[in-house]
Amino acid sequence: MDATLPNRPAVKYKDLREYLDLLESKRLLHRITASVDPHLEIGAIAARSLERKGPALWFENVKGYEGMPFVTNIISTTQQLGATFDTEPNEEAIHERVVDGMDRRIPSVTLPTGPCKEVVIGAADVDIDLIPTPLWHEHDGGRYLGTTAGIVTRDPVTGFLNMGAYRVMIKDKKTLSLSGGLRGRNASSGPGGGDHVLENEARNQPTPVAIVMGMDPLLTLANGSPVRPSDDGSMEYEAAGGWRGAPTELVKCETSDLLVPAHAEMVIEGIIPPHARTEEGPHGESTGFYGENKMAFVVEITCITHRRNPVTYGLICQRVEDYPRQLLRSGSLQSRIIQKTGFTNIRQVYFPEVGRHGMLIVSAKIRDKEDPRRIMNGIWEDSGERWRWIIVVDEDCNVRDWDEVMWRVVSAADPDHDVFPGKIHNAPKRNRGEVDFDPPRRGMGIDATMRFKDAKFPPVNKVSEPIMAKVVARWKEYGLP
Known part of the structure; x- marks a missing residue:
């Protein structure tokens, strides 16, 4: 890991509050002063605003929680993400920063104390209803804290920390349910928090857990990304540091x-007792369906620390949500796929929002006629992921431009020679009690490349990358938005 990243100044904020100020200064945040109900109304407002590609939303007047602000939709647009990563507001620049920061992580630092400990609430006085927590979807089984929270656990085997985004539902004022983080020790992104719980249970030991609310957006993004494990224990904190250009500052629970994270708005500390289970859900998910768990873990809250006048941040989970999966997970995935498959000629890996975990678009410098098929097979067999649909295109294709990708499919993919049945994956492993959507087990591969094919293609009518790079560098000089 690098202690500093050359030629990269740190981002212009230190915590969630400063980030919200930055968005407001750029007119990317809207304050809602009207009274809003946390029961379904906030969720519906957030959903409609996302569909309209609206601004970040700051609710000043939440019914039952007067004076306690709630924010959502703060990393949902390219303009917001440009502010988040301190880059130009375009997907190419953001993607480059994601990949670079993931590869060049910065070690975190531990402080004696931090803003998240301005108020300390002991176990006897815990009441999780102290902050506004919406009922997001009409068929939800309860109110969910864990939509942007970071769930922190420690690996009982390696001692390394892990942070992940899991479902956390309120059961009562001192008790939560937790569902997720069950990937297995050999998963490409390493074991999750749920795996830590099961391994502790095998020793009849409880699992300490911390649920971190209101993190800065880089930590929130790292939390929801499949950060590949490293030998030195670097994880989501260090990836966020790589993006930030400065170390993540931590404090002990x-x-x-x-x-x-020392600058979080709130930290809910707890214990997951061994072998205790509870019903959780349903909860609307990013698959477009509802999921639930009849045997979720139980979290007994032992302490809450928070900043004075905490700002609560949450999101509505749906197919399009306040999290740029197509950018963040594509960036982390690209490094992992190249590492796992050995295909160093891969230039970009992208999965479109519409495909979620089922589709990949891969651009590569094609070396011979069989190369696209080898890339597909390598991803299906060696990546450790359940990708079903794979489209391979030449290196000059913008993988984030769906129109261009489809133009190449219809122009260059012969169904008799360039479309292949995909790998038949095993049925997803469901842990006891989980009820979730299971997609089809097989997709297909499409070779939409143009090099080395029997058909002869004229030159592609497209501005070349070197010329476009010169224009992009002078864009502001032209006075164009």
Whole structure:
């Protein structure tokens, strides 16, 4: 890991509050002063605003929680993400920053204390209803804290920390359910928090957990990304540091040895007792369906620390949500696929929002006629992921431009020679009690490349990358938006 990243100044904010100020200064945030109900109304407002590619939303007057602000939709647009990563507001620049920061992580630093400990609430006084928590979807089984929260646990085998985005539902004022983080020790992104719980259970030991609310957006993005594990224990904190251009500052929890972001708005500390289970859900998911778990883990809250006048941040989970999966996970995925398959000629890996975990678009410098098929097979067999549909295009294709990708499919893919049945994956492993959508087990591969094919293609009518790079560098000089 690099302690500093050359030629990269740190981003222009230190925490969620400063980031919201930055968005407001750029007119990318809207304050709603009207009274809003956390029961379904906030969720519906967030959903409609996302569909309209609206601004970040700051609710000043949440019914039942007067004076306690709630924010959502803060990393949902390219303009917002340009502010998040301190780049130009375009997907290419953001993608480059994601990949670079993931590859050049910065070690975190531990402080004696931090803003997240301005108020400390002991176990006897815990009441999780102290902050506004919406009922997001009409068929949800309860109110969910865990839509942007980071769930921090420690690996009982390696001792390394892990942070992941899992479902966390309120059961009562001192008890939560937790569902997720069950990937297996050999998963490409390493074991998750749920795996840590099961391994502790095998020893009849409880699992300390910290639920971190209101993190800065880079930590929120790292939290939801499949950060590949490293030998030195670097994880989501260090990836966020790589993007930030400065170390993530951490503090030790009050009731465990877990380390949490010092500038978070709130930290909920707890214990997951071994072998305890509870019903969780349903909850609307990004698959476009509802999911639930009849045997979710139980979290007993032991302590809450928070900043004075905490700002609560949450999102509505749906197919399009306040999280740029297509950018963040494509960036982390690209490095992992190249590492796993050995195909260093891959230039970009992207999965479109519409495909979620089922489709990949891969651009590569094609070396011979069989190369596209080898790339598909390598991803299906060696990547450790359940990708079903794969489209391979030449390196000059913009993989984030769906129109261009489809133009290449219809122009260059012969169904008799360039379309192949995909790998038949095993049925998804469901842990006892989980009820979730299971997609079809097989997709297909499409070779939409033009080099080395029997058909002869004229030159592609497209501005070349070197010329376009010169124009992009002078874009502001032209006075264009």
